[in-house]
Amino acid sequence: GAGVSQTPSNKVTEKGKYVELRCDPISGHTALYWYRQSLGQGPEFLIYFQGTGAADDSGLPNDRFFAVRPEGSVSTLKIQRTERGDSAVYLCASSILYTDTQYFGPGTRLTVL
Amino acid sequence: AQSVAQPEDQVNVAEGNPLTVKCTYSVSGNPYLFWYVQYPNRGLQFLLKYITGDNLVKGSYGFEAEFNKSQTSFHLKKPSALVSDSALYFCAVSPDQTGANNLFFGTGTRLTVIP
Numbered sequence: 001g002a003g004v005s006q007t008p009s010n011k012v013t014e015k016g017k018y019v020e021l022r023c024d025p026i027s028g029h030t031a032l033y034w035y036r037q038s039l040g041q042g043p044e045f046l047i048y049f050q051g052t053g054a055a056d057d058s059g060l061p062n063d064r065f066f067a068v069r070p071e072g073s074v075s076t077l078k079i080q081r082t083e084r085g086d087s088a089v090y091l092c093a094s095s096i097l098y099t100d101t102q103y104f105g106p107g108t109r110l111t112v113l
Numbered sequence: 114a115q116s117v118a119q120p121e122d123q124v125n126v127a128e129g130n131p132l133t134v135k136c137t138y139s140v141s142g143n144p145y146l147f148w149y150v151q152y153p154n155r156g157l158q159f160l161l162k163y164i165t166g167d168n169l170v171k172g173s174y175g176f177e178a179e180f181n182k183s184q185t186s187f188h189l190k191k192p193s194a195l196v197s198d199s200a201l202y203f204c205a206v207s208p209d210q211t212g213a214n215n216l217f218f219g220t221g222t223r224l225t226v227i228p
Contacts, residue, residue, distance in 0.1 A: 003156075004156070031214070033214070033215065033216075035216075040220070040221075041220055041221075042117075042203050042205075042218030042219050042220050042221050043157070043203070043216075043218050044218070045215040045216060045217070048214050048215055055214070056214060056215060058215075059215065091156065091157065093157075101147075101159050101162060102159070102216065103159060104149070104156040104157040104158075104159075105156050106154075106155055106156040107156055
């Protein structure tokens, strides 16, 4: 079946701009996660949704980062006033329940010039 | 605080030889432990996990891992390496005793299998 999909696969933007990254989880998965992977590092947790609500947003680095999941399926990660340090691969994962294995999408590579 | 250490940035092994990729962790309570593999320009793929029960866990593609509570380790192993196993491997831990939500990842180990 279809896995987790993320769009766009690549995004280049200028410092100070606003960006939106989209994640389509596996159908039927109630839990959705966002991670950020910088070059040479492992993924770092950003935020986790159970259904429509953010159950844990402790990993968001600052208030420029925000994520929504209004209908409990697709999620959008929003970054305001982008900075060069935001450049990374943003990974989305989903699981059937929050207790289950997380399955990852291919990621969106964000480059802030 | 929880953390994962993968002490080797790079592991090289000859094709057909056994391979080991090391992982140690620090977490309060009983950990949930995972291994993921990342191929170039592709997302993380789940290999195996330890939740409870038998300390030896078998996963995809012939990989296995052994949970050692006293040494706080969860090393990944395979009896006979293939060239196609060359990839970046990540160990991860969930500190939540009630489930596997946010994962903490190690920095990764690049495995190269030499023909």
